[in-house]
């Protein structure tokens with residue numbers, strides 16, 4: 001599946017236009033979701049996933065303190081260097097791989113257009 005989704009969820013919130021990029025999220029069942037993401041709303045990937053009702057908890061609200069937004073970078077998209085806070089959190093998280101990132105620390109910008117991320121398994 002590779003369809004744009006979520007049009008019925010937040011029609012008033014997102015005014016899609018020239019500032020939008022595509023973010024592909026592969027969920028825990030292996031299904032690809034191509035999401036339109038606005039670059040002018042100061043959002044991050046965790047918030048984007050939640051706005052499309054994808055199963056990302058984001059328990060700490062994006063403070064790099066819970067790792068419930070962990071995902072794996074599967075494209076060759078260049079991301080800014082990880083902060084110490086992100087590295088510290090991933091140090092304590094489960095299912096961490098070399099390409100692990102915290103979704104809440106990936107900001108929706110033009111530079112990440114086309115990024116592909118796979119959701120990490122849920123922690124109990």
Ligand code: FES
Nearest residue numbers: 058064066067104
């Ligand atoms: S939402 Fe808690 S670390 Fe990302």
